[in-house]
Amino acid sequence: MFNAGQGVDAAIIAVSPLILHTVIVIGGMYLLLSGAIVKKKWSFHIIFWLVIVNFMELVAYMPVRAFSLHGDIGNINHGLGASPWLLFLSGTALVLAGLYYLFMRVLPRMYVVVARESRLIRYVILLFSAFFLFIYRSSIHNALNFSLDMQWVTGLFGYAAFVVVLYACRPNMPWIIEAEKQFTEVMKAES
Numbered sequence: 001m002f003n004a005g006q007g008v009d010a011a012i013i014a015v016s017p018l019i020l021h022t023v024i025v026i027g028g029m030y031l032l033l034s035g036a037i038v039k040k041k042w043s044f045h046i047i048f049w050l051v052i053v054n055f056m057e058l059v060a061y062m063p064v065r066a067f068s069l070h071g072d073i074g075n076i077n078h079g080l081g082a083s084p085w086l087l088f089l090s091g092t093a094l095v096l097a098g099l100y101y102l103f104m105r106v107l108p109r110m111y112v113v114v115a116r117e118s119r120l121i122r123y124v125i126l127l128f129s130a131f132f133l134f135i136y137r138s139s140i141h142n143a144l145n146f147s148l149d150m151q152w153v154t155g156l157f158g159y160a161a162f163v164v165v166l167y168a169c170r171p172n173m174p175w176i177i178e179a180e181k182q183f184t185e186v187m188k189a190e191s
Contacts, residue, residue, distance in 0.1 A: 011079030018061055024054040025098060032106050038187060044113045048106070052132050055098065060137040062091030063157060099133075103169050108179035111171060112187070122171035130165040134158040 028051035037043040065073045067084045076087065107129070115121035135158055169176065 008079055011076045014073070014076045014079065018058070021054045021057045021061075025051050025058060028054070029098075029101060029106055032109060033101075035186070035190065038109070038113060038190075041113055044110070048110050048114070051102070051106070052129055055102065056132045056137045058095055058098070059133055059158070062095045063088065103165060104179070107169055108176055109183050111176070112180050112183050115171075119171055126166065126169055126171070130162050130169075134162040134165070 028047050031037055031047055032044065032051065037047065061073060067088065073084075073087065076082070107126070110125055111122045115125060
């Protein structure tokens with residue numbers, strides 16, 4: 001397509017997986033935050049992990065692969081003639097905003113709806129969420145392909161994010177306890 005002068009068309013095709021993952025993440029988080037499935041533990045559970053799996057792809061695309069010369073991101077940059085920095089900065093800002101909502105608003109609800117009183121299940125949810133979002137899809141791959149390019153360096157951010165999230169979102173953190181308490185009160189008021 002690039003040789004035929006259809007770079008913009010190639011970029012549009014390459015951006016379609018990003019759009020699909022974004023729609024699933026936004027729609028899933030909307031459902032999780034709306035209260036529509038709060039009383040349906042298994043539905044809440046399944047949609048939460050659907051959001052995590054799709055968000056994992058967005059994290060792998062945006063911050064980590066923004067400097068890739070091939071694949072979808074490389075095709076978007078090449079097709080639009082854009083600097084990878086533009087995609088990196090704008091994409092990372094959007095991913096960070098989504099992660100903020102996921103960990104600040106959705107995760108405490110997951111703790112209440114699925115884990116209930118179990119501290120162990122809360123830690124398992126946190127560990128698997130952080131692992132899949134930051135390590136599994138992007139950072140492990142980049143660490144194994146050592147080279148001092150931007151893609152390898154941005155892959156290291158996943159390890160840092162993993163540690164920060166494990167520390168900041170622990171079930172015994174005061175802000176988590178307060179968010180759970182507020183959500184529990186809302187649930188009782190709606191009953």
